[in-house]
Amino acid sequence: MIEADDLIALVRAYNPRTDAAMIRDAFAYAQAAHEGQTRRSGEAYFTHPVAVACLLTEQRLDDATIITALLHDTIEDTRSTYAEVTDRFGAEIAEMVDGVTKLTNLELTSSETKQAENFRKLFMAMSKDMRVILVKLTDRLHNMRTIKHMKPEKQAQKAHETMEIYAPLAGRMGMQWMREELEDLAFAVLNPEARNSILRRFVSLRHETGDVIVRITHDIEAELEKAGTEAQVIGRAKRPFSIWRKMEEKEIGFSRLSDIYGFRIILATEADCYRALGAIHQRWRSVPGRFKDYISQPKSNGYRSIHTTVSGRDGKRVEVQIRTREMHEVAERGVAAHWSYRDGVRAENRFAVDPAEWLRQMTDRFEEASDHAEFMEAVKLEMYTDQVFCFTPKGDVIKLPKGATPIDFAYAIHTRIGHKTVAARVDGMRVPLWTRLRNGQSIEVVTAEGQTPQATWIDIATTGRAKSAIRRALKAERRVGHVRLGRELARAAFAQVGKRATEKALEKAAQLHQLDGEEDLLAAIGASEVSARLVVDALYPELAMARPTPDVAxxxxxxxxxxxxxxxxxxxxxxxxxxxxxxxxxxxxxxxxxxxxxxxxxxxxxxxxxxxxxxxNPGHHAARNAVTLEMTISNNPGVLGRICTLIAEQNANISDLRFVDRKPDFFRLFIDVEVRDAEHLHSVIVAADTDSDVAQVSRHRATADRRPQTAEAQA
Incomplete structure (x- = not known):
């Protein structure tokens, strides 16, 4: 373990004005607080916070962040208190330490409801001070590097959490190096055989072909020297998990992978970047469809670089990334570059994204979500996807996640345009609305008055903004139907006791049920959230007590x-x-x-x-009235069984089930259920509609008599 002076020297290398006394005090305080504690490896526990602090010095972070790293486990694991840390190191550091402690205690892989709430707390902590999440990510990185000393079941749990949450979060913050290492460390736990297999293939490949990276690096340097461009060229083999993911996505073996090597060219200016691109394309043939210019169209996390893939030595494909030194710093450290120090002052990097602005953009989508499922969907769509850049007919650029469709494009322009979309043209050619968009395409959205969002669009859309807007529109449309049905149900219920469902009676009933007015009451009745019979009983309790409820023969x-x-x-x-x-x-x-x-x-x-x-006949009818439901569900394991269970929980029997449309992503089917009455039917529909994998459910009514023909009629 390094000593306090060694840590101070690491900080002083990029920040000569560091408060050495404060860091030394924090080092001694944390060391004393963790005295006698050990890690599972047998090492003194204090080696962990020191290692985290050292990793943060590699990102050139400020004194407060380094001190927070030293103290980040004191409040949680020792007798230290928030008040004590505040008195000794100030409110700023105490807040950060407390923030890291709270993040550590969040169960981010718990049940959906709890997970959504904890993710909200995660983003709240980030909004207070982004440095909190930088410490937490670095803490997770060191824990993953030393995970072999934990029990196997604990290793698996931490690896899953890292792969599903912390690695994508690091990537979304622009810290690609950390994302790749976290993914690879988790991969080593979750699938060690696959990872070792890839490593063996690399050893075998090097034995057969020699050090390809060195040779290609020299080739690139020679071409740039001819072009009179001074640059630093860095080559590396891609990490095992990155290769494994590509093998899985493309369903090909290692021997058929082309671009397993990556090279970075780091230059002084943007003009040099484009000169270097020209030199590379003059010397080697570019691979069509593998060019991306993130300098002219940066990613939302601040990432800028030119990506191209070329056929290099022996026809091997290599990926080349071209960027300036400033762009490289942001690409390596992402949001952390905002706090980087150089020569004792905050380093001004014009490409670094302001964390407050970045977080605002990210949380804007989350605020639109109305329930836990929508919120988690928005989190995953915002954090876990790459981007494509498409153009409007006027040349405006629209940023979308990878896999986006014309529906997403339309809603990205304006919600009103999304609602009215009927078709789309990509590069002048009409395409289906489920077409996946690619970089550089020009999209024209065709709209029509009277068009409204369709339930199947939820399956087609990939952005949280589009999905939320579609759901809100469908909910509003359903409300109209619920009000209409609720009015009929209320009329029938009042008629059964010889009363009329007047506006005054319904307003009074709405007050009794703590609803805003007549329309809200009718919508609740139509959606089976409130029973029409109970509404009548609340208004006329004396009639309810005297009224028998015989079973109808x-x-x-x-x-x-x-x-x-x-x-x-x-x-x-x-x-x-x-x-x-x-x-x-x-x-x-x-x-x-x-x-x-x-x-x-x-x-x-x-x-x-x-x-x-x-x-x-008024009274209690038996559940023997067959009704057909039309349903669109996700094509995922277990969905149909879950839907059948939801229907059974409403005491409705399924008498028949027919698939009418099978797609790779969804199924459309008819389900015949036996219900008592209209209220029972709508309780079944509402129960099914609550499942996140049900895109649409409605009562199916044929326009022609569907009675099976007899043999005589068929003849």
């Missing part, structure tokens, strides 16, 4: 039929108790019962003599 469900007349429910509209109904007589075949708003009733407009005025 199978043969007397409908009132208004002639004695001995038989009936069947129309398969086109499948009416259920609680809905207004009308009968149509069939010569020799009894009566067919339709919902009053059934589209097929238009066919009988000129045959009113066949109409029969009917209504449902």
């Amino acid at each position: 199978a043969g007397s469900a409908i009132v208004g039929l002639d004695a001995g007349a038989t009936y069947d429910r129309a398969p086109c509209c499948q009416p259920v108790p609680g809905e207004r109904i009308v009968g149509v007589t069939n010569r020799g075949r009894g009566v067919t019962v339709h919902a009053i708003n059934c589209p097929r009733m238009v066919e009988f407009e000129d045959q009113t003599d066949r109409w029969v005025d009917l209504h449902w």
Whole structure:
């Protein structure tokens, strides 16, 4: 373990004005606080905070951050208190130490609800002081480097958490080197055989071809020297996890991978970058579709560089990144570059992203989320994706995550344009709305008045902004339907006790249920959040106590039929108790019962003599009325089983299930369920709609009679 003077020397190398006395005091204080504590390796525990502090000096961070690293476990693991740290080192450092302690205690891989809440706390801590997360990430990096001393199950848990949360977060903050190392360290725990296999292939490759990196580096240096461009060239083999991920994505073996080597060319100016690009492309053939200019179009985390892939020696593909020294510092340290020191003063790097602005951009998307699932979706979409740059017909640049579609593009321009989208043209050619966009494409969105968002768009969209806007629009549209249905359910419920659902009665009922007004009450009734029967009972408790609720016999469900007349429910509209109904007589075949708003009733407009005025028998109906639900669900393991369980929990039986459309990402299917009445039906729909993997669920009503034909009719 290094001593206090060694740590101070590391800080003084980039910050001669460092407060050496304060760092020495923090070193002694933390060392005393951790006295007698050991790590699982047997080392003194204090070696860990010292190692974290040393790693932060490599990022040239300020004294407060270095001291926080030394103290970051004192409040959590020793007798030190927040007040004591404040008195000795000041409020700024105490706040940072407390922030790191709280982040350490967050369970970021817990249940969805708790995970969402803890992620909110994570971003809240980051918004107070971004340096807190820099200390936490560096703390996780050192823990992963020394993870072999932990129990296997603890190693796996930490590795999963690192791969799913901390590595993507480091990448989103622009600290690509840390992301790659965290991923590779986690990969070594989660899949050691695969990682060792790749390392063996590298050894074998070097034995067969020699040191390719040295040879290609010399080739690039020679070409740049010919062009009169002074540069530093750095070559390296890609990390095992990066190679493994590419093998998995492309479903190819190691021998078929082309660009397993990467090279960085670091120059003085932007003009030099483009001169170097010209020299590289003159000497080697560029690979089509593998060029990205992040200098003219920087990433939102401040990253700037030119990326190109060329066919180098022996036809081997190599990736080349070209950037200036300032760009390289941001690429290496990301958001941390904002606090970097050089010669005792804060280093001014014009490319470093202001952490406050970066965090504001990131959290803007999260604030739109209305529930835990949406929030976690927004987090993952914002943190875990790369970007593509597309153009409007006017030449404006729109930044989108990798895998974005024209739907995302439309909503990125304006929510109103997204809502009205009917088609899209990419580079002048009409394409489906689910087309994945690529860098540099020009997108024209075709809109139409009267168009509204479709439920299937949620599967197509990839950005949190688009998904949230679509969900809000669909929710508003559903509300209109819920209000309409709620009005009918309320009318029927009031009629059962001989009352009318007047505006005054509904306003009073809304007050009793602590809702804002009549419309909110009707929407709640239509969405099965409030029972119409309970609304009546709340207004007229004396009638509720006196009213029996007999079970309705199978043969007397409908009132208004002639004695001995038989009936069947129309398969086109499948009416259920609680809905207004009308009968149509069939010569020799009894009566067919339709919902009053059934589209097929238009066919009988000129045959009113066949109409029969009917209504449902008030009372408790058995759950034997089959209704067809149309549902779009994600094509993921376990989704269908979960949906069936949700329906069963509502005491509704599934009598049939038919897939009508199978896509790689989703299934569309019809599910026949047996329900008691309209309220029961809508409780089933609401229960299914709450599942995050259900993109759309609605009652299916056919426009034609779906009754199976008999053999005689078919003949």
